[in-house]
Amino acid sequence: SKRDAAVTSPVANPTAHSPRYDFPTDDCELYDFRVSFSQLKLDHWIIAPQKYNPRYCKGICPRAMQSIYGSPVHTIVQNIIYEQLDSSVPRPSCVPSEYKPLSVLIIESDGSIAYKEYEEMIATKCTCR
């Protein structure tokens, strides 16, 4: 249904340099995943925000990886090995390459309260590695 599609549909234009496809592909894309800190069993410690969307990367790494995802040489070589020489060598993986920080409010074990801004909490771009 439309609602389910919304949950699993990729984030609009997550890889800034990737051309827009009219038809859905299962290529490497960025997806939303809203989670609450109580689900992560961290709500006794992180009191704000209640929920957050770390996002995740999922999909197959296409051959034209470098132009789409800025992958390094090694990734292209590994893909050639996988396709032409030895398929036991794994295919390159679709993983996050850029992140955004997140501000949280924490209750420390001694009862003090801390506002912290942590790096690399939200994925914003995917790559193949």
Next chain:
Amino acid sequence: LFPHASPAEAAAATAVPDEPLVDSVMPYYGSRLSLKLKALSEQSVGREARPRLRPESRYVRYMKRLYKISLKQGRRPDRSASHVYNTVRLIAPRDECLERSEESSMQDLSYSLDRVRAQEQLLKSILLYSLDKDQATSFASLCNLDVKEQEHAGQKLCSTMHHSVSFRVRSEKRSRRIWVEIDVTTFLHPIIRSQKKEIHLLINLTCAENGEEVGGSQERRVPMELFLRSPSLLLYLNDTSEVAYQRWPSSARSESLRPSLVMNNFLSLLKSKQKGPMHGRRRP
């Protein structure tokens, strides 16, 4: 990313983990758990392991308001230079004793700095008073705060660290709670830089009439019992550790993002190879 593990917390974490989060993580990472992941799993494991002190709800509400203000400031492109902090800590006083008279109050307070880490550089420190008043009264006073560091008996005889600051306290009728923020940065900076795990302060607070006439009547002096509640310590810090968000990342970090020359050469070679068969020419 999260607080470093103290020995007690590390022991709790290495106990047989029964939390699903840690079970799912340990097999993959084993001993190479990064600091971030270790603290994350400890917080998840340590949930029942040790009782957690809970702060007063008034201070939680104060910090939630500061959290929202910081989020708004952080998103503005022209965010003011004042928002250079990436950490704010509110520390309640531990043990206290108080002497109070009509015009003044003397407080002997200690604050635990255990959670303040070496990489957290102090930008600003504030003594935060929370005054609860009944809405019928209004007052205005000029107050003076004298703060002195209480050295332990074993150390120096008399304390040389002394600071005095004047401030105004005013309250209209409708407000029920007033927050009074007194900046003591210049006083606390050397103490916190010395990375003591606890500081002991002697605070002497005196308030006089404000001397101003408002609406034809002399404003009442602030009742000293309002200052019964000891002040909390608010520290604005810049955490320079890797896990904390840096507003102005060091040049070393941005260096690695530039695409390498090798890549371009390799790609042009790859593209030329993939254009089609090499027309029978075999290169050695």
